[in-house]
Amino acid sequence: MIGTKSFEAIVNGEQVKLNIPQNLRLIDVLRNYLGLTGTKEGCGEGECGACTVLVDGEPYNSCLLFALQVQNKNILTIEGLASYNNLHPLQESFLEHGAVQCGYCTPGMLLVAKALLDKNPNPTREEIKVAISGNLCRCTGYSKIVDAISAVAEKGVKR
Amino acid sequence: MTIGKSLPRYEGLGKVTGQAKFPADYYMPGMLYGKTLRTPLASAKILRLDTSKAESLRGVAKVVTAQDIPGENGHGVIFPDAPILVEDRVRSINDAIALVAAESEEIAEEALSLIKVEYEELPAVYDPREAMKEDSPLVWDKGNILYHLPIRKGDVEKGFREADVIVENKYSTQMVDHAFLQPEAALSYIDETGNLVLRVATQYVHWDRTEIARALNININQVRVVCATVGGAFGGREDMTLQLHCSLLTWLTKRPVKMVYSREESFKAHSKRHPIYMKYKTGCTKEGKLIALEAEFIGDAGAYSSWSPNILRKSAVHATGPYYVPNVKVDAYAVHTNNPFTGAMRGFGAAQPPIAYEAQMDLLAKELGLHPFTIRWRNAFEEGSETATGQILETSVGLKETLLATAKAYGWDVEKLY
Numbered sequence: 032m033i034g035t036k037s038f039e040a041i042v043n044g045e046q047v048k049l050n051i052p053q054n055l056r057l058i059d060v061l062r063n064y065l066g067l068t069g070t071k072e073g074c075g076e077g078e079c080g081a082c083t084v085l086v087d088g089e090p091y092n093s094c095l096l097f098a099l100q101v102q103n104k105n106i107l108t109i110e111g112l113a114s115y116n117n118l119h120p121l122q123e124s125f126l127e128h129g130a131v132q133c134g135y136c137t138p139g140m141l142l143v144a145k146a147l148l149d150k151n152p153n154p155t156r157e158e159i160k161v162a163i164s165g166n167l168c169r170c171t172g173y174s175k176i177v178d179a180i181s182a183v184a185e186k187g188v189k190r
Numbered sequence: 191m192t193i194g195k196s197l198p199r200y201e202g203l204g205k206v207t208g209q210a211k212f213p214a215d216y217y218m219p220g221m222l223y224g225k226t227l228r229t230p231l232a233s234a235k236i237l238r239l240d241t242s243k244a245e246s247l248r249g250v251a252k253v254v255t256a257q258d259i260p261g262e263n264g265h266g267v268i269f270p271d272a273p274i275l276v277e278d279r280v281r282s283i284n285d286a287i288a289l290v291a292a293e294s295e296e297i298a299e300e301a302l303s304l305i306k307v308e309y310e311e312l313p314a315v316y317d318p319r320e321a322m323k324e325d326s327p328l329v330w331d332k333g334n335i336l337y338h339l340p341i342r343k344g345d346v347e348k349g350f351r352e353a354d355v356i357v358e359n360k361y362s363t364q365m366v367d368h369a370f371l372q373p374e375a376a377l378s379y380i381d382e383t384g385n386l387v388l389r390v391a392t393q394y395v396h397w398d399r400t401e402i403a404r405a406l407n408i409n410i411n412q413v414r415v416v417c418a419t420v421g422g423a424f425g426g427r428e429d430m431t432l433q434l435h436c437s438l439l440t441w442l443t444k445r446p447v448k449m450v451y452s453r454e455e456s457f458k459a460h461s462k463r464h465p466i467y468m469k470y471k472t473g474c475t476k477e478g479k480l481i482a483l484e485a486e487f488i489g490d491a492g493a494y495s496s497w498s499p500n501i502l503r504k505s506a507v508h509a510t511g512p513y514y515v516p517n518v519k520v521d522a523y524a525v526h527t528n529n530p531f532t533g534a535m536r537g538f539g540a541a542q543p544p545i546a547y548e549a550q551m552d553l554l555a556k557e558l559g560l561h562p563f564t565i566r567w568r569n570a571f572e573e574g575s576e577t578a579t580g581q582i583l584e585t586s587v588g589l590k591e592t593l594l595a596t597a598k599a600y601g602w603d604v605e606k607l608y
């Protein structure tokens with residue numbers, strides 16, 4: 032039997048304290064303990080990026096992290112990006128540009144895009160492509176996602 | 191009026207905020223976790239199946255084998271020839287043998303490893319061309335050829351005699367997985383009226399419902415299939431995967447059951463695009479007018495029928511491509527092998543033939559010293575054209591306009607290429 036340990040972090044701006052099995056992945060804590068099911072599992076092995084969350088502003092595959100590796104860190108999931116009535120410009124732009132089809136890659140795509148724009152508010156299309164290169168989308172063919180991100184970059188919106 | 195306007199995706203808000211619920215996003219208090227035992231063999235007889243150790247593992251609520259299915263043990267979009275759980279004859283790698291429902295995923299996983307299966311391996315066939323031969327191992331006793339569609343138009347022999355150039359080649363395409371981003375998942379439970387409810391991402395809600403009712407031996411109105419948000423499908427969610435398994439576990443335990451496939455199991459469980467072996471013989475006059483075409487398609491159906499007949503029919507119907515040919519002979523076959531079963535995937539049999547017929551067009555053009563545009567232009571379907579199956583195309587034949595627009599976009603001087 033694997034022992035439990037106390038886990039503390041700030042998730043979407045709120046302090047979280049839980050007792051969790053030591054071998055639990057970050058994605059499992061988010062989905063199964065905190066009910067944050069916006070974080071998706073597509074492969075469980077770091078290939079698809081559907082499970083992307085931001086840890087201290089950097090994108091990570093939450094399927095490849097033990098929760099205890101992000102002890103005391105600041106974690107942002109899709110649920111923390113904006114509220115239903117007050118969308119982030121990237122969310123609006125994804126909808127406007129048809130960058131969302133089935134939506135399974137969308138949370139991860141939005142979060143890598145946010146991480147990019149926070150660091151580099153004026154990326155080139157090439158830089159956008161590199162930023163989303165760890166995230167697979169099987170529906171859109173990517174170009175609309177790149178359009179959506181560059182439209183936000185052009186407006187120079189920062190949040 | 192909404193016609194002619196771009197409307198926002200109505201479920202888009204939920205998708206950009208992480209609120210959209212895919213099947214794995216549903217949880218219920220007291221739910222069990224379901225797992226599937228699959229065979230590593232492609233062709234075998236089950237001699238013994240011992241689930242006793244798995245059943246006595248603490249935390250295991252139920253182990254299910256073929257014997258426990260209350261109704262019919264078979265499913266399929268055309269013929270119900272895919273087993274829900276194999277009774278004695280394994281026909282394909284990854285066939286499901288047993289199911290476990292347990293208090294946690296870990297326990298369910300451990301229980302699978304405690305199930306003992308003794309097999310007698312049987313001869314297998316992995317190439318549909320081999321499977322058509324008299325002496326091939328039989329995937330099904332009735333024979334391996336599932337479907338044959340001949341199309342005959344005009345007189346191909348005469349056509350080839352009149353041809354100035356003939357090109358003859360073989361082409362083949364490979365097996366492809368849809369790899370939709372959301373692996374299969376489902377949650378099933380019994381509702382307050384005693385009916386079975388299944389939340390799943392599916393392309394075929396009403397058929398899932400029919401087949402679940404048949405397998406559980408209950409009335410169709412006792413089954414509710416609720417389609418969750420679907421994380422891509424591309425044809426790969428037309429056949430049943432975990433729908434029947436999850437339903438069975440709930441029906442037999444009367445408890446909510448959740449099943450979530452890993453990516454690996456997703457690859458194992460759902461259909462694939464048909465590999466098709468194609469033979470083409472195409473003849474045309476020196477003006478570049480097609481005069482005869484002979485094609486053979488041998489599609490690998492894998493062990494179970496799924497949509498294979500319809501798909502190979504579509505390949506056959508598309509054999510000439512969008513080109514008028516007066517003399518045509520096509521034979522399309524769907525053939526069983528012990529490979530994973532093949533089914534619907536974007537194009538549904540129309541995606542493979544272009545690899546062959548367009549290559550033939552390029553080769554004919556080359557032989558004749560014609561531009562690739564010219565040979566296509568001279569044979570392109572237009573309003574009033576008759577296809578190989580005798581259909582007269584009465585309206586909406588936009589091929590020539592499309593050809594022109596593309597050629598111009600390429601900067602080709604079309605005036606000189608007609």
Ligand code: FES
Nearest residue numbers: 073075077080094
């Ligand atoms: S689920 Fe983590 S990268 Fe695919």
Ligand code: FES
Nearest residue numbers: 133136168169170
């Ligand atoms: S929208 Fe379906 S995977 Fe990206």
